[in-house]
Amino acid sequence: MKLEYVLYGFGILFCIAGVGYLAAEYVKYLSEIGKLGSLLLTVGFFTFLGKYFEGLGW
Amino acid sequence: MAVKHKILYLYLALACFLGIILIFVFDGYIGVYDTLIIKAGENEQKIEADYWQRGGRDWPLDVEWGGKASFQYEVDNRRFSSYKADIEVSVWHDLEKVSDVLVQSISVGSFDKEQVEWVVDTAEIIPDDVSPEQGYEFTLSIKRGEIERRFVVYVRSSDFPIKVVPAPPR
Numbered sequence: 439m440k441l442e443y444v445l446y447g448f449g450i451l452f453c454i455a456g457v458g459y460l461a462a463e464y465v466k467y468l469s470e471i472g473k474l475g476s477l478l479l480t481v482g483f484f485t486f487l488g489k490y491f492e493g494l495g496w
Numbered sequence: 497m498a499v500k501h502k503i504l505y506l507y508l509a510l511a512c513f514l515g516i517i518l519i520f521v522f523d524g525y526i527g528v529y530d531t532l533i534i535k536a537g538e539n540e541q542k543i544e545a546d547y548w549q550r551g552g553r554d555w556p557l558d559v560e561w562g563g564k565a566s567f568q569y570e571v572d573n574r575r576f577s578s579y580k581a582d583i584e585v586s587v588w589h590d591l592e593k594v595s596d597v598l599v600q601s602i603s604v605g606s607f608d609k610e611q612v613e614w615v616v617d618t619a620e621i622i623p624d625d626v627s628p629e630q631g632y633e634f635t636l637s638i639k640r641g642e643i644e645r646r647f648v649v650y651v652r653s654s655d656f657p658i659k660v661v662p663a664p665p666r
Binding site: 464467468469472475476479480482483484486487489490493494 | 501502505506508509512513515516519520522523524526527549
């Protein structure tokens with residue numbers, strides 16, 4: 439049971455690292471205003487997602 | 497009421513995610529892009545703007561001794577405003593300017609393209625005291641405003657191919 443959670447943890451970490459790497463590659467070619475917009479939307483995304491999970495009782 | 501709020505937060509998070517994707521797509525499309533098509537002998541090469549954006553250095557180009565290379569430079573303005581720039585094409589050798597090939601101002605309308613063409617004749621560039629056996633190379637610089645694209649042009653004769661010296665035995 440514990441081993442499964444460790445594997446889930448690794449899977450989630452690799453997914454986040456992969457998405458982070460791809461996003462960093464894309465961000466290199468964005469304009470300054472595009473970077474700012476993306477940053478604000480990322481903050482909004484995690485805020486609303488956090489609120490949603492908070493509502494679920496996490 | 498609380499359930500509605502929960503779903504609303506989820507939709508807002510999804511909207512933010514879609515917004516990020518849209519910014520990536522839109523920002524990647526918008527801008528001023530240049531494409532160069534070079535014809536030298538039987539070879540045709542197309543150099544897209546992303547070569548330079550990815551940090552590409554001087555583009556190497558082979559031209560037959562005494563031959564000509566024709567260049568077709570296209571400026572694609574994918575912006576909501578018009579784009580004006582001066583295009584300066586010049587030939588350089590040993591960090592010294594040899595000659596100007598072209599100086600032209602362009603004005604490209606919003607979401608429009610503009611083409612500039614020129615021909616480089618190596619016979620006019622190579623000094624008289626350089627023989628085909630020696631070969632010759634020069635740099636072609638294309639300036640569009642503050643942006644510069646550089647090409648190293650190798651002029652060689654097919655009668656004198658490059659000799660590959662085998663590595664000495666150990």
